[in-house]
Amino acid sequence: MRIATRIATRAAASSLVVAAALALVGLQATEQPASAATAEKAAPVVTCTTANTKLTVTEVSRPINHLLLRATNTGTKPCYAYIAPFLRAGADAQAPLAWAEETTPQAVVTLEPGKSAYAGITTSSPEGEGGAKEKTLGVFFTDRNGGAAGKEKTLTLPGGGVFFNSAATVTHIEAANEDGQRQLTRHLLVDHGVSRPAYVGTIEESPDVQARFDGFRLACRDVGVATGDEPALRLDRLTQEEGARAAARLCERPGPLPGALVFANDQTAVGALRELERRGLSVPEDVIVTGFDGIPLSRLVRPALTTVRQPMVRMGEEATELLVRRLSGKGDGEPVSRMLPVTVARRASCGCEEKPLAVRPA
Structure with missing residues (x-):
């Protein structure tokens, strides 16, 4: 499920701008607090600009009136995407609109070389006023003080132009399931030297489930580790009981135990931890579990579980909003795609110590 927050803006058609908060795809676990002092200590990291990123903007089929902005780090060093970039819809836009504070990431976004971040843009809605068809989208990154960093990049909007009105909105962004799993698996392969990882999935067929396995396979391909086209095991249900059975089956197979058991969700991984403990195996010394x-x-199990963390509270808020809209007749009944930031949490079950993370104020 992909869901995201919204920003509603009101402005004259001549100065329509969408401000987009970037969130790292496959964010590394060492998430940096959103302060200039912390960011400065994390050298050698530079500020993201249009000079060290490749920017693309594409249409999405659902929801309607949406665009997807993608920024990929083309440099050789990680870069910080401070606060939010500003997007100008149309060549006549004079100044960027202020972006909503509640959509600001609670950490400075670190974009690793070759990695991407996304912004989902709602271009118009029936509630909006005025508007015009614009042919270009201007992109600015910000520096640590909220000023302009580098030069503006002008992108050509798809389809010969896109209609924007005063109800233009921006979705807060997320790393996809694929990218989160890819980063986690790469961490195991590169940082911990795992050469025989085993992915434990499910018989369920859904985009999210498939995306997680795809991310696992891509990471293995990146590092040159052989892996099959199917998970090591497919479970009927993603429960603790099924996770325990999966661990037992893998332990009882001929040959050595895999170096890491990569589970499709936390519940199955927790079940595996308990089964491995029952068998006298130590995590992560004998086998890594994620x-x-x-x-x-x-976070409560021992050892604490390395995982890809999703923003559960915000997912619930967005799901509730969508449900209310549908029950009130405001929704169109079609599936809605949203995106939210995910982060890799490196903990004891892979041999790491969890780093302190920025906490969202209550």
């Missing part, structure tokens, strides 16, 4: 979702239990 999950996906970042549920509260993942």
Whole structure:
């Protein structure tokens, strides 16, 4: 499920601008607090600009009136995407609109070389006023003080132009499931030297489930580790009981135990931890175990579970909003795609110590 927050803006058609907060795809676990002092200590990291990133803007089929902006780090060093970039819809836009404070990431976004971040843009809605068809989108990055960093990049909007009105909105952005799993798996292969990882998935067929396995396979391909076209095991349900059974089956197979058990969610990984302990095996010394979702239990088990953390509270808020809109007749009944930031949480189950993370104020 992909869901994201919205920013509603009101402005004259001649100065329509969408401000987009970037979130790293496959964010590394060492998430940096959103302060200039912390960022400065993390050298050698430079500020993201249009000079060290490749920018593309494309249409999405659902929801309607949406665009997807992608920024990929083309440099050789990680770069910081401070606060939010500003997007100018149309050559006549005079100044960027202020972006909503509640959509600001709670950490400075670190974009690794070759990695991408996304902004989902709502261009118009029936509630909006005025508007015009614009042919270009101007992109500015910001520096650590909120000023302009580098030069503006002008992108050509798809389809010969896109209509913007005063109801233009921007979705807060997320790393996709694929990218989060890819970063986590790469961490195991590169940083921990795992050469025989085993992915434990499910028989369920859904875009999210497939994306996680795709991310696993891509990471293996990146590093040159052989992997099959199917998970090591497919479970009927993603529960603790099924996770325990999966660990037992893998332990009882002929040959050595895999170097890492990469589970499709946290519940199955927690079940595996308990089964491995029952068998007298030590995590991570004998085998690494990882999950996906970042549920509260993942921090409470011992060893604490390395996982890809999703913003559960915001996902619930967005799901509730969509449900209310649908029940009130405001929704169109079609599936809605949203994006939210995910982060890799490196913990004891892979042999790491969790780094302190910025906390969202209550």
